[in-house]
Amino acid sequence: MVSKSPLNPVALVGQALFYGLFAVIIGYFSTSPAYRHLAPDMALIKLSYSHHGQPVTECRKRTAEELAKLAPNMRAPMACPRERSPVTVEIELDGKPLHKSVTPPSGLSRDGTSTTYQRFEVPAGEHTLSVKMNDSVRHEGYNYVREEKLVLKPAQIVVIDFSADKGGIFFAQ
Amino acid sequence: MSAIESVRLSGLALLQRVERFFDAFFGAAANPWRHLGALGFYFLWIALATGIYLFIVLDTGIEDIHTAIEYYTHQQWWLGGVIRSLHRYAADGLVLAMLLHLARELLYGRYHSFRWYSWITGVPVLWLVYASGIGGYWLVWDQLGLFSAVASAEWFDWLPIFSDPAARNFQPGILNDRFFSLLVFLHIGIPLLLLLALWVHIQRVSQSDVFPARALGFGTLGMLLALALVKPTVSHGKAELTHLPELLHIDWYYLFIHPLMYATSPAGLWALVGLATLLLLALPLLPHPRQAPLAVVNPPNCNGCRRCFVDCPYGAIAMAPHPDKPGHELARVIPELCASCGICAGACPSSTPFRSVDTLLTGIDMPQQPVGALREEMQRKIAALAGPVKIAVFGCDCAADARRLQGADTAVLNLMCTGLLPPSFVEYALRGGADGVLVSGCREGSCAYRFGTRWTEERLAGRREPHLRPTVPAERLRIHWADGHELSSLKAALEEFRQNLQSFGADEKRLRPYTPRRIAQHG
Numbered sequence: 001m002v003s004k005s006p007l008n009p010v011a012l013v014g015q016a017l018f019y020g021l022f023a024v025i026i027g028y029f030s031t032s033p034a035y036r037h038l039a040p041d042m043a044l045i046k047l048s049y050s051h052h053g054q055p056v057t058e059c060r061k062r063t064a065e066e067l068a069k070l071a072p073n074m075r076a077p078m079a080c081p082r083e084r085s086p087v088t089v090e091i092e093l094d095g096k097p098l099h100k101s102v103t104p105p106s107g108l109s110r111d112g113t114s115t116t117y118q119r120f121e122v123p124a125g126e127h128t129l130s131v132k133m134n135d136s137v138r139h140e141g142y143n144y145v146r147e148e149k150l151v152l153k154p155a156q157i158v159v160i161d162f163s164a165d166k167g168g169i170f171f172a173q
Numbered sequence: 174m175s176a177i178e179s180v181r182l183s184g185l186a187l188l189q190r191v192e193r194f195f196d197a198f199f200g201a202a203a204n205p206w207r208h209l210g211a212l213g214f215y216f217l218w219i220a221l222a223t224g225i226y227l228f229i230v231l232d233t234g235i236e237d238i239h240t241a242i243e244y245y246t247h248q249q250w251w252l253g254g255v256i257r258s259l260h261r262y263a264a265d266g267l268v269l270a271m272l273l274h275l276a277r278e279l280l281y282g283r284y285h286s287f288r289w290y291s292w293i294t295g296v297p298v299l300w301l302v303y304a305s306g307i308g309g310y311w312l313v314w315d316q317l318g319l320f321s322a323v324a325s326a327e328w329f330d331w332l333p334i335f336s337d338p339a340a341r342n343f344q345p346g347i348l349n350d351r352f353f354s355l356l357v358f359l360h361i362g363i364p365l366l367l368l369l370a371l372w373v374h375i376q377r378v379s380q381s382d383v384f385p386a387r388a389l390g391f392g393t394l395g396m397l398l399a400l401a402l403v404k405p406t407v408s409h410g411k412a413e414l415t416h417l418p419e420l421l422h423i424d425w426y427y428l429f430i431h432p433l434m435y436a437t438s439p440a441g442l443w444a445l446v447g448l449a450t451l452l453l454l455a456l457p458l459l460p461h462p463r464q465a466p467l468a469v470v471n472p473p474n475c476n477g478c479r480r481c482f483v484d485c486p487y488g489a490i491a492m493a494p495h496p497d498k499p500g501h502e503l504a505r506v507i508p509e510l511c512a513s514c515g516i517c518a519g520a521c522p523s524s525t526p527f528r529s530v531d532t533l534l535t536g537i538d539m540p541q542q543p544v545g546a547l548r549e550e551m552q553r554k555i556a557a558l559a560g561p562v563k564i565a566v567f568g569c570d571c572a573a574d575a576r577r578l579q580g581a582d583t584a585v586l587n588l589m590c591t592g593l594l595p596p597s598f599v600e601y602a603l604r605g606g607a608d609g610v611l612v613s614g615c616r617e618g619s620c621a622y623r624f625g626t627r628w629t630e631e632r633l634a635g636r637r638e639p640h641l642r643p644t645v646p647a648e649r650l651r652i653h654w655a656d657g658h659e660l661s662s663l664k665a666a667l668e669e670f671r672q673n674l675q676s677f678g679a680d681e682k683r684l685r686p687y688t689p690r691r692i693a694q695h696g
Contacts, residue, residue, distance in 0.1 A: 005200040005388040014198035019396040022205075027404045030265045031422040035432050037320065038417055048344060050337045106336060117330060117338035155417040159344050172345045173415050 043124045043152035045091075045098075047131075049162040050115040053085035053105055054136035085137040087114035091160070092130040093122060124154040131160050131169050144168040185280045186658040189619065193656070196616070203388040207618025209274035211382040214371070215390060216270055219263035219397065221364065223256045228361070235353040238314050239411045246407055258401030261424075264306050266397070268426040271302055279456075281621070286464040287377075287487065287512045289457035294374040296453050301367040306427040308360045314353070317421055317428075319343065319412035324431035331439035345414045377510055378623065379488040465513040465589065466540040468506045474523045475536035477502035480638055481517035484592075486623035490517060490537075504537055514622035515539040515593030519629070522639050524595035526551070529690050542589055551598065552689075554584035555606045562674045564667065565607040567594050569614035571621040573655035573663045583667070590614070592625030596632045596641035599650055604687035609649045609674045613663055616654040626654060646682035649674065 005011070038044060059080040067075045084105040091099040098120055106112030114135075127150050132142035146169040150158060159172040192206045199205065205212055230253065232241040245253025275295070278284060284292040311322045326339035342348060375381040384390065409418060423431070434442040468481075468489070481504050482490045489510035495501035504517075517537045518524055524535040526548040533545035555565055560582030568575020569591040579585045584607070588594055591614030599610045612629065620626040631637035633652065641650075651673075653666035677683075 005203040005386070006198065011198045015392060018195070018198065018205075019392055022393075023396045023400040023403075026262055026265050026269060027400050029425040030262065030406075031424065034420040035423045036420055037432075037435065038419075040419070044417065046344075048338065048341050050341060112336065115337050115341075117327070117340050119327075153416075155419055157415045157417060159415075161344065 038121060038155055041124045041154050042121050043154060043156045043158070045093075045120045045122055045129070046157060046159045047089065047091065047099065047116060047118040047120070048159055049087075049089075050113045051087055051135060051162045052113050053087050054138065055081045056083045056085055056137050057081045058138070082109045082111040084111055084114070085135055087116075088134040088142075089116070090132045090142070091120075092128075094128050095130075098122075122152065124152045124156065126151050129158075129160075129171065133162065133169055146170070181280055181282065185282075188277060188280050189616075189656040189658055192619065193616065193659075199389070201617035202386040203392070204618060205385075205389060205393075206273075206277070208382060208385050208389060209270050209277055211385040212389070212393065213267055213270035213274055214383040215385050215393060216263045216267035217367075217371075218384075219394070220260055220267060223260035223263065224360075224364070226256050227253075227260060228357075233353060233357050234350050235314060235348060236350075238312065238353070239408065242313055242315075242408055246405065250405060254405050255398070255401045258404075258406040259397055260309075261406040262397050262400050264309065265424065265426045266393075267302060268306065271299065275299075281619075282461075283621075285457045285459070285461040287489075287510065290377050291374060292457055293454060294370065294376075296450060298367065298370045298374055299453075300450075301363060301370050303427060303430075305360065305363045305367055307430075308356065308363060310424070310428065311356050312360055313408055314412050316409040316412055316418045317423060318409075319414070320417065320421055320423075321428055321431060324434060328430070328434055328439045328442060331443060343414060348414075377487055379486060380624075467508055467511040467513055468515070468517050468537055469540055470504045470506060470537050471534050472496075472503055474534050475504050475521075476523070477504070478522060478536075479504075480520040480522065481537050484516055484520040484624065484628055486514070486516060486625075487512050506537070512622055513539065513541075514590045514625065515542060515588065516590060516622060516625055516628060518544055519593045519595050519632070520639065521595070525597040525639070526595070526601040527597060527687070539589065539593065542593065544595065547586065547588075547598070548601070551584070551586055551602060552605060554586065555602060558582055558584055558606065562608050562671050563606060564609045564611055564671060564674070565602040566611045566613065566667065567591065567598070569625070571657070572613060572615040572619075573657060573660045575613050575663065577660060578664065578667055582671075590620070590622050590625040591629045592620075592622060594629060596639055599633065599641055600645045600684065601687065603645065603649055604684045606686070608683075609651065609670055611651045611653060611667055611670055613653050613655055613666075616656050619656050645684065648677070648682050 059078045062077060062079050066079070067077070086102050086104045088102045089100070090097070099118060101116060101118070103114040103116045104110065105114050128147065129150050130147040131145070133144040134142045136143060144162070148171060150171070150173070152158065156173065160169065161172055162169055188206075192204060195204045195206050201207055230245065232238055242257070246257060247254070278292070307321060307325060311318045323340055323343045326343065329335070330338045330340055342352065375383070385393070409421070430442060430446070433445070437445070477492065477495060479492060479502070482492050487510050489507050489512065491505045491507055492502040493505045495503045518535060518539055521536045524544045526533065533548050535544045538544055551565065555563070558581070562582060564583050566575050566578055566583060566585045568585055568587040570587055570589050572591070575585050576587055591612065594612065599612070602610050612633065614626050614629065615621060617626045628637060630652065632639060633641045633650065635641060635643060651666065651670040653663060655663040655666070
């Protein structure tokens with residue numbers, strides 16, 4: 001470099017002050033101001049599932065003629081449709097509608113999972129949470145229902161999920 | 174002048190005042206404003222070094238990491254805690270230095286013409302710095318890390334790239350150590366990509382400023398250490414998948430995108446960052462002044478000395494075997510790298526005006542301001558000077574406008590960059606009738622072409638070739654660096670120099686006059 005740092009006392013004091021200011025700027029914004037993600041006395045309900053809807057039609061038995069047209073290694077006796085039903089979910093909180101959605105199956109052949117992820121900020125306290133789900137176009141109304149009284153603490157998170165192994169709709173909290 | 178250009182120039186004038194103010198305390202070499210790129214690299218080196226230590230000592234399991242970090246933060250605060258804090262604050266400093274570096278280059282208008290490459294390759298660096306830093310917060314796996322991970326997942330879920338929402342991973346019973354291994358992999362892999370991107374970013378500048386001056390380095394490290402001791406980095410509580418903390422002490426340098434997303438929407442945040450990225454990428458394509466003609470090599474006058482090759486700030490000169498002289502080399506200009514600054518012409522030993530050839534042709538020259546034309550202009554202007562103290566001023570197009578100093582007793586020769594000035598021109602001016610020579614240009618660190626100021630000062634001080642001969646009396650040479658807004662300072666320096674020269678006797682510290690003897694050049 002061409003120039004050198006000045007070493008006189010005024011310059012050194014000035015440098016110390018500026019390094020101090022630099023430290024204050026780095027240190028302050030590294031943690032401040034504090035961020036409040038949820039308003040006080042609010043809780044969070046998340047709707048999050050990844051679920052294969054039911055096939056849109058029943059499996060049926062192939063006829064002898066149909067089987068004969070297939071290659072020998074492809075002669076499965078049952079023909080099942082690939083396409084899945086969309087998943088409809090309706091949520092009510094304390095008897096009032098909170099959310100309703102219809103999630104189509106993913107994939108070009110509409111044979112993938114229906115997935116969703118939603119957030120709802122609700123007041124903390126006691127609530128009746130009711131969730132209904134339909135995952136079959138062959139079924140009228142809702143084929144899964146869960147209703148529960150919950151006491152939500154401020155900043156608590158409750159996740160509405162679906163698992164066939166866990167008996168359908170469940171609340172993770 | 175457009176309104177945007179007017180704002181840019183006003184901002185530049187303000188920035189240059191700030192830089193000059195800091196020069197008084199730090200000197201240009203250690204002035205953080207003038208070395209923001211080097212400072213950014215320095216913060217990265219500190220973050221990498223401390224990160225390697227943390228990777229060695231910390232348990233990297235989802236259940237263990239928080240406990241391990243708490244141990245090093247509180248029990249072993251004097252080593253592990255300090256290193257953790259250094260890692261965190263260096264990462265914050267990197268963002269600060271990077272954003273200021275970007276703003277500074279923008280204000281100086283350094284984003285188009287030959288600089289397009291450095292500008293464009295800097296854009297991915299922004300993304301990689303943020304990706305590296307945000308991933309680091311997840312690794313701590315405290316409430317803040319979980320919040321950041323969920324917010325980031327919710328942001329990316331807006332893109333149709335995941336079959337299952339990524340945010341679903343942060344539910345009770347789903348996370349395991351494999352996820353944590355992925356985080357560690359990302360927090361090592363992305364910084365490695367960042368290093369690669371930075372290497373690409375500085376490819377077109379020679380002698381890259383990747384380490385700050387020693388004084389600035391020690392000062393910055395001391396500042397980080399003091400901060401680490403006064404305000405040690407601490408974690409939030411352990412991550413809980415079913416509970417959010419009321420208040421999050423977020424690091425605004427990196428995590429500001431999360432509050433921004435919740436204040437708008439994931440789509441809104443994508444629109445903002447996408448627009449900002451596109452704007453940065455499009456800047457070099459916007460209308461801007463056409464680049465001046467490039468340097469041209471004149472083979473009969475190039476002896477392959479390599480001085481232009483060494484001094485070019487952008488690596489735009491290569492040395493090739495001479496086609497006619499076995500064992501000799503010839504300079505070759507790489508057009509896409511050339512900045513048209515003329516520093517190469519100032520470095521060429523053939524640029525000396527004392528050559529007796531009638532038409533002065535040098536080894537490498539600028540078509541828009543050939544050295545031969547400069548010699549003729551200087552002779553003409555100095556011959557026309559009148560008054561008791563005649564001064565020749567060499568100015569710079571990018572600095573304070575020296576042409577405003579032109580007068581009956583002052584001959585001004587403005588150069589594209591002061592670095593174009595062959596030092597022998599100073600002696601030639603003094604022996605040709607000038608009582609003194611004032612050399613001006615951008616302040617150190619402000620030079621539009623990086624090294625114009627530095628090389629000129631070193632050449633005039635005899636520390637760099639081609640050098641000014643020591644027989645030139647130092648009292649008759651004055652160097653005064655002045656940025657664009659500092660014309661008054663340049664005027665004052667000229668007046669003070671004139672008064673100083675007036676105090677000398679008629680023959681005191683004066684070189685013998687030189688009478689040009691011209692011969693016709695062959696070939």
